């Protein structure tokens with residue numbers, strides 16, 4: 608997938624912007640607070656239907672305006688193209704794809720798969736399992752078709768079970784949801800395992816080049832205890848669930864711990880190495896999507912140079928180039944742009960205005 612043309616109106620500091628990016632690497636430079644992250648945020652919004660930043664009650668609408676509009680012409684690998692768009696007022700969001708009567712967020716996600724590397728990317732290693740589930744499920748969603756319908760049914764049943772637990776209903780009203788939970792949990796779990804296995808195969812090649820020979824290990828835990836299956840785990844924790852008022856085990860508690868040579872990646876590697884490792888994981892995901900579905904996701908890399916010295920900047924740039932596909936990366940200064948990036952299209956952002964250089 609690649610963005611052929613991007614237009615934004617009244618998005619954060621932008622009054623209006625209209626750019627035609629390269630299908631390969633796009634470099635965006637600009638001073639602090641010029642609008643670089645906002646530009647990446649607009650692209651992210653277009654592909655996910657939501658922001659990666661906290662927005663408060665006026666979700667990314669330019670100050671003094673009532674709405675923002677984003678439009679993108681998206682080229683697909685098979686030669687087709689789609690036009691997608693978002694119109695966001697304070698209370699309402701409307702998605703649009705081609706002439707489709709009704710467009711959902713899922714349509715956007717499927718039309719413009721994208722991954723973000725932002726300066727907080729180390730959270731994947733440092734913080735709770737939520738970030739790692741998110742990372743894992745982005746790939747599972749795009750690659751394993753059985754995953755999403757089962758995940759949605761699981762979440763619906765989980766909400767009902769939790770409601771019953773919270774309302775202190777009798778046991779029979781709680782366990783009434785267990786069969787539906789177990790049926791879908793098995794599909795979710797199998798999809799995640801299959802995906803991680805594929806991810807694992809592509810990992811050493813990339814991480815060895817970036818971080819040396821120490822093997823990176825992905826340790827998946829399904830979200831429930833014991834070896835007797837989720838049904839048994841649910842049954843055995845029913846009393847605890849009743850006391851807690853919610854379902855304590857299940858795929859919604861899964862984790863994917865990332866370790867390097869038996870030490871936790873969080874403890875072992877520096878901030879810069881964490882960023883390199885996490886970006887490597889995202890690149891392997893991108894490559895997997897290409898191999899399994901013939902799709903190249905768009906990569907958004909905010910402030911690539913932050914926390915990285917020249918060596919890591921250059922090696923990472925080489926890896927990003929090798930994966931191919933469209934990429935947008937921001938830099939404070941042109942001098943920080945790695946030489947290894949080769950042929951790039953450059954944009955400069957200043958006071959909410961973007962121009963091709």
Ligand SMILES: Nc1ncnc2c1ncn2[C@@H]1O[C@H](COP(=O)(O)OP(=O)(O)OP(=O)(O)O)[C@@H](O)[C@H]1O
Pocket residue numbers: 618619620621637638639640641642643644645646667668669670939
């Ligand atoms: N809703 C909004 N309306 C108008 N301006 C906004 C809005 N939201 C944010 N801004 C402004 O947009 C400017 C650009 O912010 P952005 O985070 O994109 O900058 P940046 O170029 O990525 O900076 P840095 O390099 O420091 O991270 C900031 O001055 C910010 O205050």
